[in-house]
Amino acid sequence: MSADLTPFEVFEAGDVALQCGITLRGARLAYATYGTLNAAKDNVIVYPTRYGGSHADNEFLIGDGLALDPEKYFIVVPNMLGNGVSSSPSNTAIPLAGPDFPTVTQYDNVVLQDRLLREVFGIDRVRLVCGWSMGGQQAYTWAALFPDRVAAMACFCGQAITAGHTYVFLEGVKHALITDPAWKQGRYTEQPWRGLTAKGRVWAGWVLSQDWFRAELWRDMGFVSVEDYLKNTWDSMYYGLDANDMLSMIRTWQMCDISANPIYNGDRRAALAAITARSIVLPCRTDLYFPPADNAAEVAQMPDAELRVIDSVWGHYAGGGRNAPDTAVIDTALRDLLA
Structure with missing residues (x-):
């Protein structure tokens, strides 16, 4: 997570019942916004955070002249539960402090993010949801949970279902x-x-x-x-x-499965087939824990999805803004989805 946080707001969500059966009392979802929500509320992009990252770490893809241009779009970057900015082991009171913090799933994260959009901004449709790594897991989850409300999805160096090797x-x-x-x-x-x-x-x-x-x-x-x-x-x-x-975010990562929820009840094929959003999935050729073969198997079960392999030696970091040519590939894919 970035040591120097850029400004953010907090959605006070109240008591949130998590999938693990524990209620997270006084849940707080930290988020940052970029750009202005238009009158039609149809210029919304949701861009969740990655493992160990905050909203500040997502800013490499946001800016004038980029696909995620705040002059055109209203970009919402929600901080994942457990990341130290939203409700986390380090900032939650006893009895849920530290190692007693409940297990959080990506389903829990996305349902809470949906509440943020609806209750704070009155948003019910998303033009694009995208993310890197665990942010990509959340993008997949958004598209599977709300297929009639998400127009486009991009996952870069991430997966819908955490593979055994990962x-x-x-x-x-x-x-x-x-x-x-x-x-x-x-x-x-x-x-x-x-x-x-x-x-x-x-x-x-x-x-x-x-x-x-x-x-x-x-x-x-x-x-x-x-x-x-x-x-x-x-x-x-x-x-x-x-x-x-x-450790909390590692548990969330290990449990990621877009079908592990009351909608799909573990039917992974049904969850992937339900993603009607125009989707581009961008693995890196050399990513050691999100390899292209895993994503290819997911894309094959999605009705309107394309696999674009980032041909780079930067491995997982190809999705994280470390290498300008790789970032340009991602930016081009986002432009295509927003065109």
Whole structure:
């Protein structure tokens, strides 16, 4: 999550019954808006946040002359529950504080975001929903839950259903945190820094591809060795963030399944077939945990969807604004959907 947050508002949602059977009392959904809602309320774009990110981290795709142009569209960026800005383990009172924070699903996130749009802005139709990584999971969920209200959907480097291999990868990240003696079953008195450092090192080997490291692209970033890159980028990547928040979002990620809700009751084929929004799904050729083959299987079951593979060595980061040519591919897809 960005350390320096840009301005945001908070939707006080009251008591929210979550899928896990626990009521999140006094739920707070933090969000930022860009642009102006028009009189017809038909220029709305929903752009949810990613793992470990806030609304500020989504701004690389928003701006004058870009597809997500605030001069044309009203862009709503809701912060995912658990990210430290919306209701999260780190900012919720006892008895739901820290490790006692309830499990949140992407269904929970999207239903709450829908309430924000309807209750605060009177919005019932979305021109486009889009997102990177866990933001893409939420985009998929929006399109499946509200097929008659979402016109277009884009997911970049994300999935509708978390694959088994991705689940296992996240288990490694999780255990890097919880095996730190300072974690103390989530009731730590200071952040488990060793675990957060180990988490960063694990993530570094997954978020970028073998091709990226083979080309030694860390040199273009000013580093003189791989260890220099790890020490000065990844060892501090998650400092300033809360370990229980990180674990909460990992649980949400691992449980992602757009059919796991009262509408589809676990029927994944039905959930994917229900997505009538014009959709473009953009995996990266070298993404190690959202590979193109998984997305191709999803797109094949959607009635109006296209697979556009980002041909890049930047792996998962191809979707996150780290490499300008990759970002241009995403921007072009968003333009096509908004045309």
